[in-house]
Amino acid sequence: QVHLVESGGGLVQAGGSLRLSCAASGSIFRIVAMGWYRQAPGKQRDLVATITSGGIPNYADSVKDRFTISRDKDKNTVYLQMNSLKPEDTAVYYCNLYLSPFSSWWGPGTQVTVSS
Secondary structure, three states: OEEEEEEOOEEEEOOOOEEEEEEEEEOOOOEEEEEEEEEOOOOOOEEEEEEEOOOOEEEOOOOOOOEEEEEEHHHOEEEEEEOOOOHHHOEEEEEEEEEOOOEEEEOOOEEEEEEO
């Protein structure tokens, strides 16, 4: 069993910043990647950013140059630094952990609201 605990969401004005954290615990043997996805009301869950076990990041075009993903391998923790936030960034942000072989885990989500 794997547990993911997210933190750092909240309400911020447009142009502001937030930092999300996600700590993984439990039966974690081989991490392939960790990442963040988001889901706005009435929309599908979309990729925000991922980072592989080797440290290679991948970003959605909408957040490139504004968001930065990083991880602490010793703590099995992934971070998402979000700068220059826009109202369209408002969503529930979900942490994802992808393990080998073919095991995907989700956190409960944290709300990010950006006011205009």
